[in-house]
Amino acid sequence: MPIIVKSRDEIGLMREAGRILAETLEIVVNQVRPGVIEKELDEIARRQFKKRGVIPTFLNYGQPPYPATICVSVNDEIVHGIPCDREIADGDVVSIDIGCTHKGFVADMAVTLGAGSLPPEAQKLIEVTREALWRGIAASRGGARIGEIGAAIQAWVEGEGFSVVREYVGHGVGRNMHEDPQIPNYGTSDSGPVLRPGMVIAIEPMVNVGDWRTRRDADNWTVRTLDGSLSAHFEHTLAITDAEAEVLTLP
Ligand code: MF3
Ligand code: CO
DSSP: OOOOOOOHHHHHHHHHHHHHHHHHHHHHHTTOSTTOBHHHHHHHHHHHHHHHTOEESSTTOTTTTOOSSEEEEETTEEEOOOOOSOBOOTTOEEEEEEEEEETTEEEEEEEEEESSOOOHHHHHHHHHHHHHHHHHHHHOOTTOBTHHHHHHHHHHHHHTTOEEOSSSOEEEOSSSSSEEEEEOSSSOTTOSOBOOTTOEEEEOOEEESSOSOEEEOTTSOOEEETTOOOEEEOBEEEEOOSSSOEEOOOO
16 A cells, blocks of 8 residues: 555644543543553543544554553553453553544544552663653654664664563554554664655654563453563654654643
8 A cells, every 4th residue: 555645634633533532531540540440441541432432543453453442451451451340550651542534634643651659770771761752753854764663663662771662663643543654663764665745654662671572462452572671662653744743642
């Protein structure tokens, strides 16, 4: 599939989608604490989307159909954790991934936070992964190659002693959640297509304390670290301009 460049008006709609999404995620994140049930977080997101008149993009996505509005990925879960009846515990590393469709356009984002008090290494993992996303965003200038994003993220993460997941990547986003091009969080700066104004991409570094390898649960969604180590995930949707990228998923 070719890379789809968006018009000014289309980016305006994606900006609206991004704002609604970021506001919703903020509400969900404010409820993350020891004792909250994962499914309650999903319920909050579902209600907010309904109130704001946007479609939960993840619900029924893929095969088998994804069964929830958000992904809740705890501790060694990297991404695509299905919200369950489990209580969040003190010290959990909790990733919330969320997507909505507004006027035909998708916004996609994720954050990771700690519940209660975290051991220093878990806190460092979260901070390194957040910074990895922002370094990827800084590399997303019009005229740069997509490889520069992954190179910047990988150099930072490995320099901090952690590893970058290879088997899942960021992506173009627009009328569909997953459009070309793929945005790896690793690799060399002289690789991949050139970023052009009007492209909209989702950058989503997934960072493990241990090895980068992954495995998937029998539910066919939940992705975990193979070695059982902690993992974190941050994601923003951004529009490429002729200079610095514009982050669309901000409140
Ligand atoms: N941010 C994730 C992604 O880009 C969300 C997908 S969850 C799914 O792949 F269930 F919808 F697949
Ligand atoms: Co995504």
